Amino acid sequence: MERFELRFSGNAPLAGRAHVGVVASGDLEVLMEPSNETVVSVRTSVDGFEKVWRATLARFFARHPVAARIEINDSGATPGVVSLRLAQALERTKA
Amino acid sequence: MSATMSAALSSRGRTWFEAIAGGAARLDGGPASVLAADVAIGGDTVRVISVVTNPDNRFPRAREGEVGLDEGWGVAARVREVFGPEKRAILAIVDVPSQAYGRAEELYGIHLACAAAADAYASARLAGHPVVSLVVGRALSGAFLAHGYQANRVLALDDPKISIHAMGKQAAARVTKRSVEQLETLGEEILPLAYDVRSFAKLGLVHELIGGVDADAPSAEDAAKVTARIADAIADARSRPRDLSSRLASPEARENRAASIRVREALAAQWG
Amino acid sequence: MSVPALMSRTSFVELNARERARALLDDGSFRELLGPFDRIESPWLARQNIVPQADDGVVVARGTIGGVAAVAIAIEGAFQGGSTGEVSGAKIAGALELAAKDAKAGKPIRPVLVFETGGVRLQEANLGLAAMADVHAAVVALRRHAPVVGVIAGMIGCFGGMGITAGLVSRLIVTRQARLGLNGPEVIEQNAGVEELDSRDRPLIWSLTGGEQRHAVGLADDLVADDADALADAVRAAFERGQPAEHQSERIAFWRGRLERLPATPEGPALRKLWMGDRP
Numbered sequence: 001m002e003r004f005e006l007r008f009s010g011n012a013p014l015a016g017r018a019h020v021g022v023v024a025s026g027d028l029e030v031l032m033e034p035s036n037e038t039v040v041s042v043r044t045s046v047d048g049f050e051k052v053w054r055a056t057l058a059r060f061f062a063r064h065p066v067a068a069r070i071e072i073n074d075s076g077a078t079p080g081v082v083s084l085r086l087a088q089a090l091e092r093t094k095a
Numbered sequence: 096m097s098a099t100m101s102a103a104l105s106s107r108g109r110t111w112f113e114a115i116a117g118g119a120a121r122l123d124g125g126p127a128s129v130l131a132a133d134v135a136i137g138g139d140t141v142r143v144i145s146v147v148t149n150p151d152n153r154f155p156r157a158r159e160g161e162v163g164l165d166e167g168w169g170v171a172a173r174v175r176e177v178f179g180p181e182k183r184a185i186l187a188i189v190d191v192p193s194q195a196y197g198r199a200e201e202l203y204g205i206h207l208a209c210a211a212a213a214d215a216y217a218s219a220r221l222a223g224h225p226v227v228s229l230v231v232g233r234a235l236s237g238a239f240l241a242h243g244y245q246a247n248r249v250l251a252l253d254d255p256k257i258s259i260h261a262m263g264k265q266a267a268a269r270v271t272k273r274s275v276e277q278l279e280t281l282g283e284e285i286l287p288l289a290y291d292v293r294s295f296a297k298l299g300l301v302h303e304l305i306g307g308v309d310a311d312a313p314s315a316e317d318a319a320k321v322t323a324r325i326a327d328a329i330a331d332a333r334s335r336p337r338d339l340s341s342r343l344a345s346p347e348a349r350e351n352r353a354a355s356i357r358v359r360e361a362l363a364a365q366w367g
Numbered sequence: 368m369s370v371p372a373l374m375s376r377t378s379f380v381e382l383n384a385r386e387r388a389r390a391l392l393d394d395g396s397f398r399e400l401l402g403p404f405d406r407i408e409s410p411w412l413a414r415q416n417i418v419p420q421a422d423d424g425v426v427v428a429r430g431t432i433g434g435v436a437a438v439a440i441a442i443e444g445a446f447q448g449g450s451t452g453e454v455s456g457a458k459i460a461g462a463l464e465l466a467a468k469d470a471k472a473g474k475p476i477r478p479v480l481v482f483e484t485g486g487v488r489l490q491e492a493n494l495g496l497a498a499m500a501d502v503h504a505a506v507v508a509l510r511r512h513a514p515v516v517g518v519i520a521g522m523i524g525c526f527g528g529m530g531i532t533a534g535l536v537s538r539l540i541v542t543r544q545a546r547l548g549l550n551g552p553e554v555i556e557q558n559a560g561v562e563e564l565d566s567r568d569r570p571l572i573w574s575l576t577g578g579e580q581r582h583a584v585g586l587a588d589d590l591v592a593d594d595a596d597a598l599a600d601a602v603r604a605a606f607e608r609g610q611p612a613e614h615q616s617e618r619i620a621f622w623r624g625r626l627e628r629l630p631a632t633p634e635g636p637a638l639r640k641l642w643m644g645d646r647p
Contacts, residue, residue, distance in 0.1 A: 001416040019403040022383060023420040024445035031403055031421055045418050073418050156559060164626055172619050196550050196558040199633035202575045203626060204586050206549040207615060210503075210534025214616040217507035236487075236496070237549055240528050244500040261487040261496040269557050271489050285414060287453070287494040300497055338464075339504050342497070352494065354410050355501075358457035359464070361407060365400040366465050367429060 002047040006054055008061040010038035014068050018092035021085045028074040028082060032089040035069035044074035052079060060086045107232035107310065108160060108190035112145035114318035115188065115229075115325070119143075122173070128152055128160070129169035136184070137326025139225075142177045144170055145188035146242055156197030162238040163195030167208025170242055174215035177224065184225040184329045187216070189243040190232025193263055209241035216245035225332035227325055230292065231310060234259040247332035247341070250324060253306035257292040264290065286351055299348025302328055302341070377595040380520050380544050384426040384443035387481050387520070390595040391439050391602050392430030400427045401458055409452050411491045420446045423454040427462045432477045433603045438466050441481035444523040449484030451529060452491040456498020463505035463515075470512035477606045478509060479516045480536065485551055486527015499528035506535045510614065514538060516605045518598060519545035519578065519587070526551045534616050538605040540598065541587040545578035552576075574635035584642045585615075621645075 014034040021029040028044075040057055056079040070086075077085070109130065116132040125131065128149040134141050148160040157163030162170075170187075177183050194200075194209060220226045228243035230251035235258065243249070251257060260267070268275045282289035286297055296304050305324050308317035335341060342348060343356055382390060389397045401407055403421035412419045424446035428439045440462050442449045451459070459480070466478045487495035506515055514537035519525045521544030525533050530549045533539055541547065550558075552566035565571065574580060582590035591601045615622075625645075630637035 001413065001418055017404060019421070022443060022445045023418055023447075027445070029403070029420055033404070043413070043418050071421070073420055075418055156563070168619055168623050168626070171616075172623070175617075175619065193558075194549055196555045196563075198555065198564045198575065199629075201548045201550065201555070201564075202633045202635060202638060203629065204534075204584075204622070206530035206547065207534040207586060207622065209549060210531045210616040211619060211622070213503045213531060214507055214535055214614070217504050218617075220504075221508055221511065237528060237531060240496070240500055240503065240531055244496075245504060259493065261489055261492040266554065266558055267489055267492075270554065281415070285411060287411065288490075288492050295493060298493060298497065300493075338508065339501060342501075352453065352497070354407070354453050355457040355494070355498065358401065358407055358454055359461040361401055361405060362427065362458065362461040362465060367398075 001043060001045055002050070003041070003043045004050050006040045006042065006057055008038040008040070008057065010061050010065040010067045012064070012066045014066055014093045016093045016095070018089045020088045020092060023073045023075045025075055026077055026081065028072055028077040028085055030085045030089040031071040032093055033069045035067055038067055040070040040072065042072045042074065046076050056082050059083070064090055066090065106148070108145045108147045108188055110311070111188050111229065111231040111313065112143065112147070114313045115186070115322060116143050117318070125172065126165040126169045128157065128166050129173060131173045136322055137329060139184045139329055141184045141186050141329070142173065143186045143188065144173050146170065146191050154195060154197065154199060156200060157195040159192055160190060161193050161195040162191055162209060162212070162241045163200055164203055164205050164208045167205065167212045167241055171211035171215040174219055178219065178222065182223045184227065185216070185219055186325060187226070187228040187243045187246060189228050189230045189234045189239065191235060191238035191242055192233045193235050194237035194241070209237055212241040213245050220245060220247055221337050223337060225329045227328045227332065229321065229325065230257060230259065232257060236260070236262050247335070247337070248302040248328040249300060250303050250305060250328055251292045251296070251301050252308060252310045253292060253304040254310040255291065256310065258290045259292060259295045260290045297347050298351050299345040300342055378593050379595045379598045380522060380542065380593045382595065383445065384441035384481070384483070388426045388428040388439040388441040391479055391481070391599050392428060392432060392437060393434065396430030398429045400429060400462070407454055409454050409491065411453065411494070415490055417490060423452060423458065424449060425455040425458040427458050432479065432606060435475050435477050435606070437477035437479065438462050439479050439481065442483045444483030447488055449523055450488030451484065451486065451495045451499055452488040453494040453498055456495055456502060460498060460501035460505045463502065463509050467505060467509040467512060470509060476513055478513065479518065479602050480532070481518045481520065482525035482529055482533055483520065483523045484525060484527070484529045485523065486529050496528065502532055503535060506532060510535070510537050514606060514610050516540065516602055518602065519547055520593065520598070521545045521578070524576070535614070537611055537614060538589070538608065539587045540589040540591055540601050540605065541578035541581055542591055542593045543578050544593055546573070546576045547581050547587065548576040580635045580639070583639045
């Protein structure tokens with residue numbers, strides 16, 4: 001398991017908080033909450049992919065520059081699944 | 096009993112049953128692997144129950160002292176026989192290597208047989224019968240859940256050969272894809288993974304560790320000493336709540352089962 | 368079943384634990400306790416380099432069932448095989464203990480447990496086992512005052528110490544996708560050898576411990592289709608029945624009598640023939 005914290009610039013406020021996903025093989029859990037700064041804490045079962053995480057998250061925040069505190073508990077999800085879960089979580093914050 | 100036999104771990108359930116029951120007659124009926132007797136201890140007539148080896152067990156997977164179908168239902172029957180206004184105490188002597196692992200066991204509902212035993216002990220406790228268990232050997236997995244873990248008070252001999260765990264070492268190593276050595280190292284670092292009784296006691300789950308006795312071949316003095324501790328535990332159980340809350344009340348539990356306590360507090364706060 | 372009926376079915380098996388709890392509670396009544404944002408996760412997994420989950424794999428939700436106060440406790444089988452650790456076990460036991468307190472005080476409560484687990488989490492070993500003993504104690508204490516309903520939907524099923532819990536509930540509902548036992552087939556094969564049980568022989572495994580077999584011999588009370596509405600209906604109906612005259616785990620003479628009538632070889636169909644005449 002590896003853990004790291006990544007920061008991005010985002011200023012669009014979130015309407016609420018959301019939780020999606022499960023820590024199951026090939027999947028991940030995302031907890032997304034309103035915050036003054038954009039910080040993502042990642043715990044992942046697969047070591048050595050911090051760069052990929054940074055790129056995946058940077059793409060997400062480029063499209064959705066939200067101010068959010070995000071926690072990710074990952075069990076080996078692909079970047080595609082990560083992007084999907086982030087989009088789902090963001091959608092749910094609007095509900 | 097020969098010295099070599101009594102030295103074997105697999106006979107401790109029988110050894111201690113005989114040591115505690117002394118001259119009391121073994122109750123007739125029931126499977127040969129479930130020993131029971133009514134024994135005078137501290138003014139009480141205590142129902143003493145032990146699950147032991149039986150090489151002729153009709154279920155081959157339950158010949159080494161495992162809790163199988165007949166054992167689960169047999170223990171349940173021995174416990175329920177005592178139900179009544181006298182609120183007699185019940186003592187479970189625990190040396191159980193595992194539940195019986197077998198195809199017949201699954202098909203015929205070993206989960207229900209174990210549930211029946213756990214139910215009987217828990218129902219006895221809730222009805223006001225003091226239930227004490229004395230761990231003298233192995234207290235493993237579903238076998239311990241069925242026979243011993245529902246007691247108000249868990250006593251254990253302070254002996255290095257005692258083993259208490261969710262699964263035997265070899266099997267746990269296979270299932271978690273770790274080596275036995277790795278498991279042992281982990282147990283030194285992470286308390287709930289340890290197999291030894293002293294680590295188990297640090298979780299706040301043991302009412303009292305009883306040291307200074309020969310666990311393999313108890314002398315008359317050893318038996319008297321342990322019997323006195325049983326009598327005290329029975330008296331203590333009679334004067335305290337009938338639930339298992341005492342397991343979360345000790346300093347050990349507050350330190351090493353802190354999350355168990357915190358979850359209950361948070362749930363109560365949010366219950367509504 | 369007609370095509371529109373099939374189309375309108377929601378598979379319960381495919382729902383996650385949170386969705387399952389929601390599906391069993393009356394519409395709009397779901398309120399989760401100790402949800403993911405409370406962040407009470409396992410204190411033991413990260414220390415072993417295992418990624419924890421914010422709710423530790425158990426969802427506890429208050430709500431109503433048939434208009435009566437309820438608590439739904441659902442295990443998430445996808446996280447660590449639904450295994451019982453210190454926190455997940457304390458959530459189950461703690462919720463049942465609170466339900467017992469209410470029931471004892473005369474407040475109506477409908478507690479339902481949705482199982483999906485292999486049993487104790489070996490990475491938390493003795494604390495999982497201790498929590499399991501607490502769960503057993505809590506079910507026995509609670510069912511003296513209110514019936515406790517269990518649901519096994521599948522696909523993992525219900526094994527280990529939680530199989531014992533399933534043996535303690537007042538009424539047990541299963542689907543055809545459910546399995547129920549004490550030892551999972553892999554554990555039996557590892558401990559007793561492939562000649563005892565070949566864990567890869569799926570038809571054999573299902574014939575021994577599958578939901579249909581368990582229902583046929585009375586080790587489960589209701590067999591229900593994998594449909595969220597049908598399961599919610601069955602759970603509600605189970606509560607409306609009230610307490611059983613005797614819980615299965617108390618029926619010593621009956622079950623010991625059955626154990627005197629066993630087939631020559633341990634096979635599901637043969638057992639059904641012998642036991643079906645006196646289905647409990």
